[in-house]
Amino acid sequence: MIKRITSYDEYKYNYKKSIAEPDSFWGEVAEGFHWKEKWKQVHSGNFDAVNFKWFEGAKLNLSENCLDVHLKSNADKVAIIWEPNNPDEENRTLTYRQLHREVCKFSNVLKQLGIKKGDTVCIYMPMIPELAIVMLACARIGAIHSIVFGGFSAHSLSGRINDACCKLLITADGFYRGEKPVYLKNISDEALKNCDSIKNVIVFRRAMIDIDVVAGRDLFWDQLMLNASDEFTAESMDSEDPLLILYTSGSTGKPKGVEHTTAGYMVYAGFTFLNVFQYREHDVFWCTADIGWITGHSYVVYGPLLNGATTLMFEGIPSYPDWSRWWNIIDKYGVNIFYTAPTAIRSFEAQGSQHLNDAKLNTLRVLGSVGEPINEEAWKWYNEMIGKNNCPIVDTWWQTETGGILITSLAGITPTKPSFATLPFFGVEPVIVDNNGVILNDILAEGNLCIKHSWPGQARTIFKDHDLFLKTYFSNYRGLYFTGDGCRRNENGFYRITGRIDDVIKVSGHRIGTAEVENAINEHKDVVESAVVAIPHYIKGEAIIAFVICTKKINDEEKLGKEIIQIVSEIIGPIAKPEKVFVVSGLPKTRSGKIMRRILRKIAEGNPEQVGDLSTLLNPEVVEEIKAVFAN
Ligand code: WTA
Numbered sequence: 139m140i141k142r143i144t145s146y147d148e149y150k151y152n153y154k155k156s157i158a159e160p161d162s163f164w165g166e167v168a169e170g171f172h173w174k175e176k177w178k179q180v181h182s183g184n185f186d187a188v189n190f191k192w193f194e195g196a197k198l199n200l201s202e203n204c205l206d207v208h209l210k211s212n213a214d215k216v217a218i219i220w221e222p223n224n225p226d227e228e229n230r231t232l233t234y235r236q237l238h239r240e241v242c243k244f245s246n247v248l249k250q251l252g253i254k255k256g257d258t259v260c261i262y263m264p265m266i267p268e269l270a271i272v273m274l275a276c277a278r279i280g281a282i283h284s285i286v287f288g289g290f291s292a293h294s295l296s297g298r299i300n301d302a303c304c305k306l307l308i309t310a311d312g313f314y315r316g317e318k319p320v321y322l323k324n325i326s327d328e329a330l331k332n333c334d335s336i337k338n339v340i341v342f343r344r345a346m347i348d349i350d351v352v353a354g355r356d357l358f359w360d361q362l363m364l365n366a367s368d369e370f371t372a373e374s375m376d377s378e379d380p381l382l383i384l385y386t387s388g389s390t391g392k393p394k395g396v397e398h399t400t401a402g403y404m405v406y407a408g409f410t411f412l413n414v415f416q417y418r419e420h421d422v423f424w425c426t427a428d429i430g431w432i433t434g435h436s437y438v439v440y441g442p443l444l445n446g447a448t449t450l451m452f453e454g455i456p457s458y459p460d461w462s463r464w465w466n467i468i469d470k471y472g473v474n475i476f477y478t479a480p481t482a483i484r485s486f487e488a489q490g491s492q493h494l495n496d497a498k499l500n501t502l503r504v505l506g507s508v509g510e511p512i513n514e515e516a517w518k519w520y521n522e523m524i525g526k527n528n529c530p531i532v533d534t535w536w537q538t539e540t541g542g543i544l545i546t547s548l549a550g551i552t553p554t555k556p557s558f559a560t561l562p563f564f565g566v567e568p569v570i571v572d573n574n575g576v577i578l579n580d581i582l583a584e585g586n587l588c589i590k591h592s593w594p595g596q597a598r599t600i601f602k603d604h605d606l607f608l609k610t611y612f613s614n615y616r617g618l619y620f621t622g623d624g625c626r627r628n629e630n631g632f633y634r635i636t637g638r639i640d641d642v643i644k645v646s647g648h649r650i651g652t653a654e655v656e657n658a659i660n661e662h663k664d665v666v667e668s669a670v671v672a673i674p675h676y677i678k679g680e681a682i683i684a685f686v687i688c689t690k691k692i693n694d695e696e697k698l699g700k701e702i703i704q705i706v707s708e709i710i711g712p713i714a715k716p717e718k719v720f721v722v723s724g725l726p727k728t729r730s731g732k733i734m735r736r737i738l739r740k741i742a743e744g745n746p747e748q749v750g751d752l753s754t755l756l757n758p759e760v761v762e763e764i765k766a767v768f769a770n
Pocket of ligand 1: 386431432433507508509510511512533534535536537538539559621622623635636637638644647648649
């Protein structure tokens with residue numbers, strides 16, 4: 139049994155213990171999982187040497203912990219409920235026994251195709267149970283999965299495949315998002331023109347749309363599974379064997395392959411799931427995130443299955459066939475715990491309340507929020523309209539790199555406060571640091587959020603680039619993990635995350651790097667240079683605004699804007715599209731050539747009077763020009 143905290147006093151006691159004696163605390167938590175061999179040391183390493191490890195010396199298998207351990211007493215319990223995009227199509231459920239069987243079969247398929255422990259496998263799939271089956275089969279044989287969100291373009295897909303040297307791609311013919319088809323196989327074919335490492339492609343027929351088949355390379359899921367054995371002994375993995383790579387955006391350069399390892403990730407995902415949401419044995423849990431993001435990895439698949447929970451997977455979108463869809467799903471399956479993003483909440487709020495007319499929502503007990511700061515108004519709407527003032531809201535702050543939730547309340551146990559993530563989870567020691575690297579010890583503080591000590595779910599490296607890992611997260615403030623977020627602490631010691639302080643943008647909760655968008659824009663033949671900033675957007679949280687310098691005088695700026703938006707969609711994916719594009723003759727730069735995005739942001743937000751001191755600029759005159767462009 140995974141350790142469960144059930145009162146505020148227990149939280150306080152255990153939190154203290156987790157900081158004072160982390161090894162003893164985490165050792166006790168880890169006892170709740172299944173190990174083939176126990177660890178020799180709970181934790182080693184530090185943030186100076188960036189060599190932290192957890193549960194070293196142990197042997198385990200994550201898929202065994204998600205499946206086999208539940209077979210004795212819970213084999214017929216539903217593991218996955220799947221709700222299709224189209225409500226008229228039949229839903230599916232898989233019990234733990236059925237899921238185990240499918241995972242064993244697919245593990246044999248992977249083995250037969252020559253996939254071995256340590257190989258990397260790329261997954262580019264819709265939200266269907268087969269996606270979870272592939273993840274668990276990879277974990278079962280010891281292959282490292284790299285999931286690429288189905289909304290990314292061919293270019294993004296090939297970049298990720300090449301970086302991780304994936305041998306195998308698993309995809310589907312396509313799927314529908316509402317009424318819109320997404321042609322995953324066509325996009326994959328396009329991507330694979332530039333990928334030499336891929337030997338085979340496995341295609342799951344989901345949408346029954348026409349696809350091209352490359353003989354010798356492309357194989358079909360149903361044919362491969364037909365004769366596969368349903369027995370497969372899980373591989374014995376070392377604690378620190380890589381489990382997964384997930385690409386995420388940073389301030390600079392290309393997306394980075396964040397690497398999580400087996401034991402620490404497992405313990406952290408399983409333990410946070412149980413305690414943050416206060417999951418109970420017969421709950422139906424629904425996390426609306428796509429599995430292509432870390433939230434989907436940890437809280438659609440691994441966290442719930444480690445706890446033997448019933449997890450709901452939804453293929454569609456909130457507005458199809460209409461805005462009452464999500465509430466219908468909650469009532470249809472009796473969802474007890476519901477976890478979503480502020481952007482979704484604000485989109486519903488903007489629709490009025492008609493979509494809630496037929497909704498009962500009386501099975502809900504806990505609500506969660508993730509991915510971006512939740513504003514007070516959205517928090518209140520969520521609390522009143524969905525929670526009926528009767529469900530604690532956990533505002534969970536975390537990141538791809540953290541593996542699981544780091545700052546949050548525990549549902550119904552620790553206090554909540556609108557727009558505050560509140561208190562640190564066990565073992566997590568947040569510190570607020572000023573720009574000079576001084577830790578602010580006063581209770582009231584505002585600055586850069588760092589974390590002082592390692593926790594088991596922490597990413598261990600960036601795939602094949604440990605120096606970049608070190609530089610990105612551990613070089614800004616010595617001996618501390620730098621999160622990239624700004625943060626405020628109030629008189630109760632509650633943390634309020636104020637948003638990114640680096641050049642990362644959160645559009646509808648999706649994490650996008652300004653440099654990536656700029657590189658894509660610069661591919662346009664008429665563009666010399668560009669700068670991208672985020673401005674507040676009521677529904678999306680943030681929206682992308684692009685400034686471009688062109689090679690020639692542009693007569694039709696609207697047309698250029700459309701072309702640029704198109705290029706960004708093609709190179710990255712539609713989620714990274716700029717909201718607006720402005721043509722300018724120069725960009726404000728420091729004498730060392732750095733673009734002053736702060737100035738652009740102030741102008742784009744409509745606060746040109748707040749641009750501040752321009753004396754350090756190489757070209758202060760462009761600021762007036764840009765202001766004039768906006769004034770029009
Ligand atoms: C932001 C998503 C405020 C934050 C799990 C972080 C949040 C980034 C919250 C990581 C929250 C996530 N309140 N901001 N509850 N949760 N963020 O890697 O800026 O996609 O650094 O992981 O999302 O985004 P990522």
